[in-house]
Amino acid sequence: MINSLFLINPSGEMFLEKHWKSVVSRSVCDYFLEAKEKALEPEDVPPVIHTPHHYLISIYRDKLFFLSVIQTEVPPLFVIEFLHRVAEMIQDYFGECSETVVKDHMVMVYELLEEMLDNGFPLATESNVLKEMIRPPTILRSVVNTLTGTSNVGDTLLTGQLSTIPWRRAGVRYTNNEAYFDVVEEIDAILDQSGTTVFAEIQGVVEACVKLSGMPDLTLSFMNPRLLDDVSFHPCVRYKLWESERVLSFIPPDGNFTLMTYHVNAQNLVAIPVYVKQSISFFECGSDGRLDVTVGPKQTMGKTVEGVMVTVHLPKTILSINLTATQGSYTYDNGTKLLVWDIGKLNPQKLPNLRGSLSLQAGAPKPEENPSLNIDLKIQQLAISGLKVNRLDMFGEKYKPFKGVKYITKAGKFQVLTITASINKYT
């Protein structure tokens, strides 16, 4: 299965390597580095590369390449999924996944990798099990460690591996028993220049933070489960019970985990929380143009839209811009031609507007491409699909847990298309 893993930073430095079988020389990465050189963006590096003796399967995540070396047939998704788990594990342990973090915790990451695979085959990938074997660092503990010279390796023998509920460790005890669920929805949409929805769908996820003692068996039900068009579950969820009764029945992992992800069909009309009025135009003659963008609230169910941000990739031939924003501020990077307008909260009484002039490089033809606007936004206390949690019941334990549900809506890939108009020379 998986022979070796290399972590590579964007400049091509291999800063961590781990081998689960015989050592593979790091020169094998040259094939990958070559492909990386060729690619315009790091995302464009092919995920699977065939070399004379090995196969290289890589992912790009959090500005790092996770490159695995394979020698024989293995389902590529098996490897890709595992590599993402590695990234998630680092994120989970150290709060972020970055080169600095890995370099700071080299030994611990190495030990974790040792536990995650045995002879290249996944052994323990559940965060619950791993955390019992190797405790994540906390500030207090790292102080204690430096003073006493102990480390984070579990000092008792672990039982996590022995459970048939591989995702939950045994003997969990809390003084405050609590279970929180966050329903987070992202709207993916493409609106055309007139504001009509070309495409819209909602991706949702139920994130859970469950800190309950013992072996609680939870049942979570929704007011309107039929909304959900497609779902996928954490392995703890009893699939068949969902299929028959549309309830989520599960023995939860301890701590944070993703309970389910779902998709709301575009068929059930997706509410679009904002509208964007925009025009980008260039004069037929000369080298000037104009940009005018207004953002306003649309279907917000009475909630405030916050964190609004508009990002535009302007045409390459733009030389400079001169814009004024009535709210928020904008930044423009002339190298990447990236215009970012950070608006903040939307005020329906006074709509934010950004307008001004664009100037093209002298002699450049009118740009052909139509830049699209990418919108970012956030709405608290609202699941835009209308999904609502009905109730949460607990069986198997006697105590009364504290329960809570939070809703939040965000923009996913939310694009507004434009058509650059040309204006006849005004005389």
Add this chain to the structure above:
Amino acid sequence: PSSSPRHDDLKEMLDSNKDSLKLEAMKRIVAMIARGKNASDLFPAVVKNVACKNIEVKKLVYVYLVRYAEEQQDLALLSISTFQRGLKDPNQLIRASALRVLSSIRVTIIVPIMMLAIKEAASDMSPYVRKTAAHAIPKLYSLDPEQKDCLIEVIEKLLADKTTLVAGSVVMAFEEVCPERIDLIHKNYRKLCNLLIDVEEWGQVVIINMLTRYARTQFLNPNMNESLLEEGGGEKAFYGSDNDDDTDDEEDKEEKEKKKTEATAIVKRKPYVMDPDHRLLLRNTKPLLQSRNAAVVMAVAQLYFHLAPKAEVGVIAKALVRLMRSHSEVQYVVLQNVATMSIKRRGMFEPYLKSFYIRSTDPTQIKVLKLEVLTNLANETNISTILREFQDDHFNDKDFVAATIQAIGRCATNIGEVRDTCLNGLVQLLSNRDELVVAESVVVIKKLLQMQPEQHSDIIKHMAKLTDNIQVPMARASILWLIGEYCEHVPKIAPDVLRKMAKTFTNEEDIVKLQIINLAAKLYLTNSKQTKLLTQYVLNLAKYDQNYDIRDRARFIRQLIVPTDKSGALSKYAKKLFLALKPAPVLESPFKDRDHFQLGSLSHLLNAKAGGYQVLPDWPEAAPDPSVRNVEVKESVPEWTKCSSREKRKEKKADKPFYSDSEGESGPTESADSDTASGSESGSGSEESGSGSESEESNEESESASEEDEEEEGKKKKKNVEKIKARKPVPETCLAVHAVFTQPPPLPVSVPQTIIPSGNLKTYELLHRITGEGLSVEYCFSRQPFSPDPHMVAVKIQFTNSATSEAKSLHVEDAKLQSGMRIKEFPEIEVLPAGETVSVVMGIDFCDSTQAANFQLCTHTRKFFVSIQPPVGELMMPIFMTENEFKKEQGQLMGMNEITEKLTLEEKCQGEHAVVQRVTTAANLSRVPCGSDKECRFAGKTVTSGSLVLVSVVTKEDGAAQLTVNCEKMVIGTMLVKDILQALTQ
């Protein structure tokens, strides 16, 4: 080896008595290893600490040991006794950890020790130790392949293990050591199927992939009879209206014909009945489509693709589309597989067309794959959307432009209706600023023109002009070839092009030079008067070219075309040689036939066999003995663990299926299944009494027991969620739909102007009495306006309850619609008593397309998947017009919007009355008055968009006639022409 002073430091620390110093040293050493630095010279100092009491130090020493033992074999042996001691420890975790490290030390000399340790661990009390033993097997095998036979014995033993913990790991070992020993699986097959859902994710992937191969050797092809039932093309009709272009269809028909005869042969011997074990596998893997793990979902998807009856494969599409929203690497792999699947099973992805739309932010490789999938999914109903998608400005990315243009070319070859549209689009691209775009277009246009050159001499002329500007060699060569090949269509321009080319010959690239010679030769043969000298000149230039290929070609051609006394018989045939009719190139997908590799595999992705790939066998002609999978009751070892109760739970289900099972199995097959159930149930009976042998697992026992209770409850509440049962008869329904296209029943039409009375309407079957368990459902297009929503087609649905008990709460649920389509459900029918019939009307907005509307028809107990697919003629409604209005409107719908066909009326169909009757049967149109009795006119508009549809049939002598259809919607027009033609000529 020269060790740096710093390493001396470390050695000193390792030798100290303080654990904290040792730990610090080990940490620094492991950090060196992690960074890829060599720390092998520390081996002696480290290995001394293998027996260190401090567990943290010990762990790091193990890590070091595993990394360097291979390089320091002699020294590594020093540590072995520690592990041997560990193997005997009373604590199962220490036993497992000792085995894990011992088996990871790649030192040949300890092979016998490892073998012994694995054998012992394989019969350990603890399932965790047994799991570790399974992991150790491939390690030992790679160290010493000669141990294979012994290891197979261990694998056989562990395969019989009944815990979920061991299952994944031992199948992994099986796959690495002896994948060919499929016989070892027989006895464990049912158990593996039943344990599957509780195995950890990675194990699931390995087991599912292995079982796919197993099933291919043991069961019969569930689709072998399919073509027989469907009568050719039925499957396609089910998914959508893809009346493919002729070549494809013919190929298909031939294939189907062949299959049909094969199938008939088999059927004659024995009707196909799915082996219950085959069903068990499909049933137990299906819920895993909901897994969060992309690899698991893909594994189930490939299993369904390779093993399921056609009608059931569709369930995987939604799950695969879900993966498309995951990380881009996941998308990349999934798209590769979807590309392959969409060639064979296009229909299942059609409803998800929009998910494959290209985003400007997609990485290039994703864009190219999406393009591939869109091209595969293109048919006449969606082609206009797809072409628009292609045209959208994705022209920033050079690789991608080329791929887009090729995709347009492929759509054009596959779908005859849009060939001209595509060609026009490509011709427009010829004036694009970017030379690469132009060049790629030229190459694709060349291929398209080869299909019908005579109609496109103006395009050839246009391209001839391009030689002045375009510099990309491949494009220049393509243009020259075109002009040469079709010089008869451009007799004036061709010699002029040759003249210009002769001028620039010496500066051209080699491929262009070869084509210049080629052009010269062809012109010489057809028009020697004008081009003789030019040809001589070109050949002379070529004779002295630097490239020997070009020199050779010139010499060869001169001999061939210029008659001399020496030139032999060949020159007589020169014209035939050069201007032979050449078959048009086939533009096909690079993913065609890639499904001979198991989907989801690395080999499939690379389209090349990767090392260790196990070939997916073809279905056997006759099924091997199914009794090999029967398990003797006695064999169930009393060594049961907590998992056994889970297993029991599931095997009960196998007995009385209630979750995912569904698929209509007929009686006799079920009975075969029962012996699994009885066998294992008695096994589990023994478990109940003898359980709890292992104390550490007893609490677990209670957990799964409670779970079982809950599920039991669930069983009572919802006994039947047998969804898929309705799927099988669907092809029959389609057959009915199909029949209407080909044979309109002779209906007496009294007053042609009015709507046909509903009594004469063709009814189609929606649900057969047998599949519906007594409930049969028929529908017809009532041709009445649907009052709640004028943009919907009214569909009258008639329920007949021929069962003995009443059916309750009949309603529609869970519509799976193409985007834009809408359904207005009929009001729920609360009770339908036995023997009664009731009719309701529902409205469907088909969006002016012939895509099927899929939904579930639910009763209080059951759900049936059904689909309604409208013939194109039902997508419109009649409107009234005067003759003048008709003429005016017709005048505005010229050009691309007008389609004219000549036809010969069938004998019975000559005469105005018959024509009117047949046309109005085929399409919901009203008659428009007409002064001439030689012409019949009809008008209507499409229901959704209200686009005008005008039809006129002009009759001439001897049954000759001309049909004209004018419609804004070209696709509707094209399909309507086809249907009316059929109605009038058959």
